[in-house]
């Protein structure tokens with residue numbers, strides 16, 4: 001078996017504010033492997049985004065061990081090893097669709113044009129390459145954000161409520177784009193979502209409840 005992409009053992013995240021403390025993630029242990037398709041579901045405020053940020057290396061645990069055995073150290077994860085898609089697409093308005101998708105490739109010193117066009121093709125938007133973000137619908141903009149995260153071919157895609165602002169039909173298209181990519185590359189996908197329809201399209205469901213993560217038993221961190 002190949003090394004896990006993410007390995008967590010007893011990971012917590014606490015936020016202090018004034019005299020109070022929020023336990024956003026209580027001790028959580030889990031593994032993410034190539035090809036996994038995980039839905040992370042739970043009520044608002046249950047800790048999903050906090051967990052996604054930890055898995056992306058955007059944040060660090062208060063306690064516990066979190067590592068990326070197959071990917072390398074936390075500081076080297078993005079954008080090439082781990083692609084992150086947020087609820088709002090945050091495209092650069094003065095760049096074309098294609099240029100937005102090319103950006104992480106150029107920053108990584110890689111060939112950009114063909115890879116960006118291919119990523120747009122995966123999400124069904126190659127014909128919009130020359131448009132500006134303002135010319136796109138919300139769903140199209142989100143699919144461009146997905147193409148931008150996928151263009152570098154990361155082995156792990158983390159999507160935090162990627163369809164939170166979209167109607168059901170558009171949300172399905174966005175998920176089609178994500179699944180098309182992971183099917184073609186064997187990348188792992190973790191999607192935080194309130195939407196059971198989307199969760200049902202993944203092959204594993206993790207449940208967050210008041211900071212408690214319910215998953216299959218995890219491997220111990222060596």
Ligand SMILES: Nc1ncnc2c1ncn2[C@@H]1O[C@H](COP(=O)(O)OP(=O)(O)OP(=O)(O)O)[C@@H](O)[C@H]1O
Nearest residue numbers: 015017022024042043044045046047048049050051
């Ligand atoms: N930077 C922060 N500072 C203080 N508290 C925070 C911070 N980030 C998150 N929290 C708190 O941690 C808890 C979990 O928040 P989180 O955003 O992870 O939940 P969520 O399940 O993603 O919610 P939603 O579905 O509404 O996005 C909440 O009580 C939230 O207020």
